Amino acid sequence: MFGALELGLIYGAMALGVYLTFKVLNFPDLTVDGSFTTGGATAASLIIAGVNPFLATAAAIGAGLVAGYITGLLHTKGGIDGLLAGILTMIGLWSINLRIMGKANLPLLREDTVFTPLRENMWLGSWISIAILLIFALILKFAIDWFLTTDLGLAIQATGNNREMIRSLGVNTDNTTMLTLALSNGFVALCGALIAQYQGFSDISMGIGLILVGLASVILGQAVFGSRNIFVASLGALLGSVIYRLIIFLALRAGLDTNDMKLTTALLVVIALLLPRWGFLKRIPSLKGRGNRAPASVPAGTTDMKGPAEIADVSTTSGAGAGKEG
Amino acid sequence: MLTIDNVSKTFFPGTVNERKALQGLELRLEESDFVTVIGSNGAGKSTLLNTISGRLPIDSGSITIDGAEVSRMPEYKRAKYLGRVFQDPMAGTARDLTIEQNLSLALRRGQARGLGRGTTSARREHFTDELATLELGLENRLKTKVGLLSGGQRQALSLLMAGFTQPRILLLDEHTAALDPQRAALVTTLTKKIVEADGLTTLMVTHNMEQAIALGNRLIMMHEGRIIYQATAEEKKDLTVETLLGEFSKLKGASLGDRALLN
Numbered sequence: 001m002f003g004a005l006e007l008g009l010i011y012g013a014m015a016l017g018v019y020l021t022f023k024v025l026n027f028p029d030l031t032v033d034g035s036f037t038t039g040g041a042t043a044a045s046l047i048i049a050g051v052n053p054f055l056a057t058a059a060a061i062g063a064g065l066v067a068g069y070i071t072g073l074l075h076t077k078g079g080i081d082g083l084l085a086g087i088l089t090m091i092g093l094w095s096i097n098l099r100i101m102g103k104a105n106l107p108l109l110r111e112d113t114v115f116t117p118l119r120e121n122m123w124l125g126s127w128i129s130i131a132i133l134l135i136f137a138l139i140l141k142f143a144i145d146w147f148l149t150t151d152l153g154l155a156i157q158a159t160g161n162n163r164e165m166i167r168s169l170g171v172n173t174d175n176t177t178m179l180t181l182a183l184s185n186g187f188v189a190l191c192g193a194l195i196a197q198y199q200g201f202s203d204i205s206m207g208i209g210l211i212l213v214g215l216a217s218v219i220l221g222q223a224v225f226g227s228r229n230i231f232v233a234s235l236g237a238l239l240g241s242v243i244y245r246l247i248i249f250l251a252l253r254a255g256l257d258t259n260d261m262k263l264t265t266a267l268l269v270v271i272a273l274l275l276p277r278w279g280f281l282k283r284i285p286s287l288k289g290r291g292n293r294a295p296a297s298v299p300a301g302t303t304d305m306k307g308p309a310e311i312a313d314v315s316t317t318s319g320a321g322a323g324k325e326g
Numbered sequence: 327m328l329t330i331d332n333v334s335k336t337f338f339p340g341t342v343n344e345r346k347a348l349q350g351l352e353l354r355l356e357e358s359d360f361v362t363v364i365g366s367n368g369a370g371k372s373t374l375l376n377t378i379s380g381r382l383p384i385d386s387g388s389i390t391i392d393g394a395e396v397s398r399m400p401e402y403k404r405a406k407y408l409g410r411v412f413q414d415p416m417a418g419t420a421r422d423l424t425i426e427q428n429l430s431l432a433l434r435r436g437q438a439r440g441l442g443r444g445t446t447s448a449r450r451e452h453f454t455d456e457l458a459t460l461e462l463g464l465e466n467r468l469k470t471k472v473g474l475l476s477g478g479q480r481q482a483l484s485l486l487m488a489g490f491t492q493p494r495i496l497l498l499d500e501h502t503a504a505l506d507p508q509r510a511a512l513v514t515t516l517t518k519k520i521v522e523a524d525g526l527t528t529l530m531v532t533h534n535m536e537q538a539i540a541l542g543n544r545l546i547m548m549h550e551g552r553i554i555y556q557a558t559a560e561e562k563k564d565l566t567v568e569t570l571l572g573e574f575s576k577l578k579g580a581s582l583g584d585r586a587l588l589n
Contacts, residue, residue, distance in 0.1 A: 151439040154427050161420040164412075168379065169487075170405030170436035 002125045004249035008242030009133040010194050011213065015221070016144055017187030018214030019237035023227070024148065025180045026160040027075075030086030032214055034093030035067040035185040036207035039192025041100040044108055044202035053114045057193045064189020065182045067093060072178030097204055104204040106196075113197035140187070141234050147183075148230050156180050157230075188214075212265050217241035219272045244268070327527055328355040328378070328495055333387030333397075335373055335551075347373040349551040350387070355495070358525040360542035362532055364570070366577075369548040371531040375499050378529070380404040391494055406436025409488030409526075411481070411501040418484030421473035425464060425483065428472055429453045432487035456490050460516060478509030482516055489520040496521065498530040502537070510534075517541065535567045549577055 014036065021029040039060040046056035067089060074085035098104065115124065123129045147153045158166035159176040167173050188210075196202040221240025227233040244265075251264050335348040347370045355361060363371050376382040378389060380401035389397040391407045412418050419428050430444045430453075450468060457465035460482050464475075472480060481501060488496060498517065502510035514537055521528050521541075532538050538545055545562050547555035547570065555573045557565050 147441070149427075149444050150441045151430065151434050151444050152441060154423065154431050154444040155434075155439050157423055157427075158420040158431055161422050162417070165418055165420060166431065167402050168405060168408075168410045168418075169431055169434070170402050171439065172400075172402045 001249065002127075002130065004245040005130050005242060006124070006133055006198070007195075008245035009130065009137045009238075010198060011191060011217065011245065012137040012238040012241040013140055013194065014188050014191035014210065014214050015217035015237040015241040016140055016234060017184040017191070018211070019218050019234060020144065020180055020184040020187070022215065022218060023222075023233065023237075024157055024160050025177065025184075027082050027177065027181070028086070029068075029071060029181060029184060030083060030211055031067055031071045031089045031093075031181070031185055032086075032188050032211040033207045033209065034090035034097070035064045035188045036192035036195075036210050037097045037202075037204060038063045038067055038093055038100070039189025040196035040202040040206055041097045041106070041192075041204075042189070043193035044106040044196045045100055045102070047108060047111050047113060047197070048106060053112055053116070053197060057114060057190065057197075060193035061186045061190045064185040064187070064192070067189070068181040068183070068185025069178055071185070072174075072181040075181075076174035076177050094204070101202060101204065106202045108197060108200050108202070113200075114194065115197055137238055141238050144234050145230055152176075209262050209265070212262075212269060213244065216265055216269045216272065217244045219269060220244055223272050223276070327357050327359070327392065328353075328529075329388075329390045330354070330374075330378070331388045331390075333377060333389060334385050335370075335377055335382060336385055339385075346551050348377065348384070351552065353546070353553065355527055355529065358527055359544055360521055360526075360528040360530070361544045361546060362530050362538040362542045363546050363548060364532060364535060364538045365548035366574070368550075370551040371548055372499055373551075374548070375410075375497050375529065375531055378404075378495070379408055379410055379497055407494040409435070409491065409493030409496045411484045411488045411496075411498050413500040413503050415477035415481040415484070415504055418487065419472045419480050422471060424469050424471055425457070425475075426450055426453055426468040428483065429456070429487060429490075433491060435491050435493070456486055459519070460486060476509075478505050478512060481505060481509070481513050485513060485516055485520060489524065489526060492524050492526065494527060496526045496528040498528065498532075500531050500533060503533055514541065535570050539565050539567065539570070547573060 014032070018029075018032060021027045042060040042063045043053070043056045046059055047053050051059070071085050071089040074080045074088060075082050078085070080088070118124050118129050118132065121128075123132070148157060155166055155171045156176045156179070158169075159171065159173050159180070163173050166176075192207065195206065217240040218237045219240070220243050221236030221238070222233065224243065225232055225236035225239065227236065247268060248261060248264065251261070252258070256264065330351055330353040333348055333351045334346070337343070337345045337347055345368070347368075351370070351374065353361075353374075363374065365371050373382060377384045377397075380396070380399060380403075384397055387397070388395055391404075396404050396407070410418075420431065423431070426445045426449075430449060433449065433452075453468060454465045457468075462479055462482055464470075464479065464483065472483065475483065481504075485498075485501065488498075501517075502513045505513060517530070518541060520526070528542065530538075530542065539562070543559040543562065545557040545565065546553050554577065555570075
């Protein structure tokens with residue numbers, strides 16, 4: 001249980017990164033599977049080489065920034081479809097990650113990591129480590145909230161919303177796209193670096209399927225908290241990650257084994273996307289109106305991650321109206 | 327001010343679908359000119375605006391604004407000269423952002439965007455004053471998401487966003503065409519108000535002949551990528567819809583759009 005909470009908060013960094021691309025930029029970025037491992041690999045090899053774990057983690061973020069930037073270059077300057085650009089970078093990173101690590105698995109036994117102070121004080125698996133990780137995750141969340149409300153951040157939001165419009169106001173949308181992809185993958189690589197240190201090893205396959213985990217977090221968070229504004233939406237992504245880990249924890253408790261987790265994750269995403277459309281949640285006032293609106297606005301497919309957001313928006317307003325009447 | 331010199335643009339050259347949208351077009355706008363542009367469907371009106379804004383590259387010719395050659399500049403760089411309102415009321419604003427955030431975006435048109443706060447209280451005050459001029463009550467809804475506004479409200483906001491930073495040239499592309507008559511009339515009134523308040527140099531495409539006559543100090547009629555009729559400030563004062571229809575009927579093969587006929 002404590003472990004699930006800790007993992008959820010650490011993976012919150014990745015959920016925030018995925019939130020930036022999928023929700024804010026409206027860009028389905030599959031680089032994540034690769035850049036997560038890049039983060040873990042970079043941090044692990046540097047730590048083994050004797051670098052301070054905090055510096056190693058910072059270097060991992062840098063590697064993630066570069067990975068995201070490359071996807072951005074392929075998409076904007078190369079004109080390659082966003083999904084494909086992400087897949088290309090992700091596949092290419094596999095070899096790079098192996099080069100960084102030198103072999104498929106790097107154990108961090110007896111190395112100093114950023115979690116060593118927690119471990120030595122026996123804080124891991126207690127409320128103390130959860131509090132520390134929560135503060136860390138909230139700092140990241142507030143950093144994103146702040147960034148998205150600056151002039152530059154608003155331009156990024158507008159890029160995801162209405163590219164033509166923001167270009168007509170003098171923003172080079174290629175640059176905002178590349179910047180967002182870089183930042184997003186920086187968050188993802190940071191998460192990879194922390195996970196490698198938390199679990200005590202970096203593995204070449206540690207990133208496989210992670211984009212789905214990120215998506216699950218973002219979508220779950222949105223289903224629960226809505227997306228009225230940036231503040232709520234980023235909080236939703238962060239806590240969605242925790243909810244996701246708790247569900248996985250419960251699924252494992254219920255007798256499923258770790259090999260079933262990919263399927264569990266996929267089903268979770270499907271359910272989170274479909275439930276609102278089927279209108280099972282109509283009885284709950286704040287979720288009213290979802291079923292009516294959904295079929296038109298949620299065509300299936302990864303590129304349409306805006307769908308649930310719109311539904312959530314509609315539901316919050318109609319819910320508020322219903323509340324007043326009652 | 328704005329000089330369009332011998333500009334040509336052909337779509338799908340060398341194919342059966344080849345269409346000459348602009349053919350050696352010449353146009354000169356002086357400071358504070360308000361030129362309305364009419365013409366049949368496919369006459370090249372929107373193409374003209376899109377080549378000025380940089381959305382479409384031109385094949386040959388030159389476009390200068392304040393003496394600066396802009397025809398090779400990317401769209402986002404030309405934005406520092408231009409305010410634009412599109413036909414689609416959804417096109418000029420960002421749906422998921424609030425009214426004040428949209429205005430903040432417009433406030434920085436053509437300038438570098440950094441890490442300063444997007445909506446400061448000083449800006450908010452400024453926005454409240456500007457929005458009040460629309461008389462739509464939007465000044466009390468600064469934190470409302472633009473997606474919740476009606477088409478007319480969004481278009482009025484787009485117009486304000488395009489005009490309140492005093493662009494060198496304001497480009498209006500049939501910006502009232504997608505609205506119902508009442509809203510269209512409102513936006514037309516606002517257009518007049520905003521343009522006159524700052525003496526903005528304006529180029530407005532419209533299908534509505536009455537609107538084309540009522541607004542602005544000059545009028546041009548386009549056909550097949552050329553300007554075929556011009557009314558100067560003097561001539562425009564006495565211009566009637568009948569005169570314009572007469573000019574149209576002189577053209578062989580020109581067909582008036584349904585919308586033009588209805589008006």
